[in-house]
Amino acid sequence: MNDDAEERADEPSRNISGGPDGGGEAVTAVDDGEPASRAEAVVDELGEMYWQKAYGGREGFECLVRTILSQNTSDKASQPAHNSLMSRYGSPASGAGEEGGDETDLAESLAAAAQDELAETISSAGLYNQKSETIIRLAGRVVEGYGGADGFDEFVKSGDPGDVRETLLEMKGVGPKTADCVLLFSGGRNGVFPVDTHVHRIARRMGLAPADADHEQVRRAIDAAVPGEKCGFGHTAMIQFGREYCTAREPACLDGPEACPLVEYCDQVGVDELSGEVVDPAEVVDS
Known part of the structure; x- marks a missing residue:
C-alpha cells in the first residue's frame, strides 16, 4: 500500500486495538533500568504516552x-x-441459551x-x-x-x-x-510485534530498521531489540503515534523539533525539515 492509500481522510483518530474498545489489560510498566536499545527506549516512551497493555484472550x-x-x-x-x-x-x-440449544x-x-x-x-x-x-x-x-x-x-x-x-x-x-x-x-504471545504500514514507515524513518527494509525485516529488527513483554503495546502505541504525529506525508517534525515528542530518538530518514520534502525512507537509499 502506498502512503496516499494509507492516509485516507477516513482514517480514525484512535487506534481501537490500543484504545478502550481494543481489549487487553493494563499492566504495570516493567522497571528494568535503562533500555538496552533505542527501539526499546522508543517503545517505553510510547507506553508512557498512550497505554501499556497485555493482550490476548480474543477468540x-x-x-x-x-x-x-x-x-x-x-x-x-x-x-x-x-x-x-x-x-x-x-x-x-435458534434455541441457544435454552435447554438443548x-x-x-x-x-x-x-x-x-x-x-x-x-x-x-x-x-x-x-x-x-x-x-x-x-x-x-x-x-x-x-x-x-x-x-x-x-x-x-x-x-x-x-x-x-x-x-x-x-x-x-x-x-x-x-x-x-x-x-x-x-x-x-488471541494467543497473547510475548515477542510478537505486528508490522503494519505505520510501524513499517516509523521504524525505517526513525532508523530502528534499515531504510529499505521490507515488513519482515522490520519485524525482525524490532523483535531483536525490544523485550517480548513490551512488543504488544509497542505495536498498538506505535500505530497511534503514526496517526497523531508521524504521518506519511506531514510528520510533526516539519513544524520543528519541539513538535514531536520522540525527535531525540529519530534519524528523520526521508524527511527534510528545510525543504519540507518527505519521501519514503527507501528512496533515500535508492538515490
Whole structure:
C-alpha cells in the first residue's frame, strides 16, 4: 500500500486495538533500568504516552476474520463490517441459551455461507469480494483441520508460537501481519510485534530498521531489540503515534523539533525539515 492509500481522510483518530474498545489489560510498566536499545527506549516512551497493555484472550478464528477485514482499510471501515458479520453469522443458533440449544460455531457458519451474501455483509470493509472468498476458504480449512472455531482457538492459544505462525502463513490470504495479530490478540504471545504500514514507515524513518527494509525485516529488527513483554503495546502505541504525529506525508517534525515528542530518538530518514520534502525512507537509499 502506498502512503496516499494509507492516509485516507477516513482514517480514525484512535487506534481501537490500543484504545478502550481494543481489549487487553493494563499492566504495570516493567522497571528494568535503562533500555538496552533505542527501539526499546522508543517503545517505553510510547507506553508512557498512550497505554501499556497485555493482550490476548480474543477468540482465535474471530480474530483471524477481524484481521482479514482490516486489510487495506481503516478501523472506521472494517469495524462495522465485523459487527455485521458477527450479527449475521456468529449469533447463537435458534434455541441457544435454552435447554438443548447449541451455540453457533463461527467457522462452520462461515464455511457454509453464500459468497455473495457474505460479500454484501462486509461491503463496508472494501475489497469485499476478495475478502469474502478468503474468509469462506479459511473457515472451511479451520472446520476441516480443527473441527471448528473452538479447536482452532485452542491451537492458537496453546500451540508452539512458531508452529502456529508457520501454519497461519501457509493459509492462502494470511500474511505476516495477519498471523502476528492472531498470535498477539488471541494467543497473547510475548515477542510478537505486528508490522503494519505505520510501524513499517516509523521504524525505517526513525532508523530502528534499515531504510529499505521490507515488513519482515522490520519485524525482525524490532523483535531483536525490544523485550517480548513490551512488543504488544509497542505495536498498538506505535500505530497511534503514526496517526497523531508521524504521518506519511506531514510528520510533526516539519513544524520543528519541539513538535514531536520522540525527535531525540529519530534519524528523520526521508524527511527534510528545510525543504519540507518527505519521501519514503527507501528512496533515500535508492538515490
